[in-house]
Amino acid sequence: MTHSQEQTIPPVGAPDPNADAANHPGMKKVATASFIGTVIEFYDFGIYGTAAALVFPQVFFPALGEAAGTVASFATYGVAFVARPFGSILFGHFGDRLGRKKSLIATMLLMGVATILVGCMPTANSIGVAAPILIVMLRILQGLAAGGEFAGAVLFSSEFAPKGKRGFWSMFANFGGGGAITLANLTFFLTTLFMSGDTFVSWGWRVPFLASFLLVIVGLWIRLRIDETPVFKKNAEHTGTSRIPFLEAFKHQPLQVLLAAGTVMVGFALTYIGGTYLVSYGTAVLELPRTFVLGMAMVGGLSISAGVVLGAVLSDRFGRRWVIVGAASVAVVWALALFPILDIGSRAVFAIGLPVTMFISGIATGPQGAFLSELFHTRYRYTAAGLSYSLASMLAGGVPPLIAASVIDSFGGFAFGCILAGYCLVSLICVLVVGETRQFDLERETVKATA
Structure with a gap:
């Protein structure tokens, strides 16, 4: 993959690509905005997944029974992943034409309104079949907003960052995603800790959704x-x-759009199995206490955040490609071992399995912000990066949690581990084909990538 490359002089007031990040104190403000904004956006997006695992089968699909209700609940959860590529095209269009800032404000407003309305939604016992239909519509809106969020948040950091530290500064959007996982599970943990099970199912689950109002402001x-x-x-x-x-x-x-999507699949596959499905698996299949499982999910959020920082820092030193190659290689092996290990059924094993899954995901995810920014030209960078990310989220983030229960029930945990390992293998192959990107300046006519 070879295209011509044009070097340009940095604009007045922009960071010198070769300067050290310490000379650019404004980066802290930009990184903070990227981090906090993504925490809020993906807190809103993530609490739906936790609710889908814990309470939505009883609240919105009671007539289907526990097993079918869980499948239907995760199906509504997965709808957002189908919507994400459309959101990346929609908000990417305006982000590339009108600016990153305006598009990001719009994504946050849409996500916030949709999340608050989920918290206000009547149950199936109150309005019947209209409840799950409305939930699906709101989940689609969340998906559209999430599809437009990530690329814009990443570009806010990467397009300000000095070249030599671009991996580090670009990781704050993904770091915020890890913070969102911790915050979402903490909210549900506190809610379940101070409420009875009946109270939580009755109305307590609404608290995390309604609390989003303050975060959005x-x-x-x-x-x-x-x-x-x-x-x-x-x-x-x-x-x-x-x-x-x-x-x-x-x-x-x-x-490059398709290869980039394949490259980032590994992070999505591990994140949404570890951060969403294992919450359901731990409580429903392994029959572990809900508070314990949510506590481990919070640890998982901290683990992915630690992995993101490590992966980003290493990518500035050794390159994006080799960090992702290393993480994806380890992920292939770990995916095959995960469910056989978890099926031992002890708390200690679960306390290892979930955080390790998230940590590996974090290392693979850490370089992604810089990698996607560097791969595409400024004129369509928001759209292309967002579309690659959203396609990967749909295929690797939405599908595995949806099929996990039925595959494990029919063929066992190792069979599902093979599917998970397949996603990781795709990422490994794709990043090897794409090659290294850290040598590129963001201000250039076209992209040149060498395998």
Whole structure:
């Protein structure tokens, strides 16, 4: 994959690509905005997954029974992953044409409104079949917002960051995702800890959704105070913006879009099995106490955050490719061993299995922000990066939790581990094909990648 590359002079006021990050104190403000905004967005997105595992089968699908209700609940959870690529195209279009900041404000508003309405939703016992239908509609809105969120949050950091530290500064969006997992499970943990099971099912599950209102207000205040990125502003002034970024991305870099999606699959596959499905598996199949499982899910959120930082720092030193290759290689082996280990059924084993899964995911995820930013041209970077990320989320984040229960019931945990390992193997192959990206400047006409 070889294209011509044009070097340009950094815009006035933009970070010097070769300078150390310490000389750019404004990066702390940008990184904080990226981190907090993503925490809020993916807290909203993530609490639905926890609720889908713990309470939605009884609240919205009581007539189906426990097993079928769980499958239906995760199906509504998975709908958002189908919506995410459309959200990346929609918000990516405006992010590439009007600016990263405006698009990110819109994604946060949409996510916040949809999440608060979920918390207000009448149950199936009150309005019948209308309840799950409305839940699906709101989940689609969450998916659209999530599809537009990640790329914009990453670009906010990467397009401000000095070249030599781009991996570190670009990881704050993913770091926020780990924080969101911890916060979402902490909210449910506290709710279940101070409520009886009946009270939690009756109305306690609504508290985490309604609490999103305060978080959204904080997030909007932060994002309104951040300037547009210098890379986007220079591109808009000098060459103009793309009329249809989606078509331009597929005209110039169609293969890179697909390979990038394959590369980031490993993080999604492990994150949504570890952070979502294992909550259901631990409580329903292993019959572990709910508070213990949620506590381990919080530890998992901390583990993925630690992995993200480590993966990002290593990617600045050794390159994006080799960090992802190493994490994906370990993930293939771990995926095959995970469920046989968990089926021992002890708390100690679960306390190892879930956090280790999330830590490996974090290492693979750490370089992704820089990797996706570096791979695509500014004119359609928001759209292309977001679409790659969202396609991976749909295939590797939405599908495995949906099929896990039926595959494990029919063929056993090792069979599902083989499927999980297959996702990790796809990432390993794709990143080897794409090659290294850390040598690229973000201000260039086209992308050059060498395997």
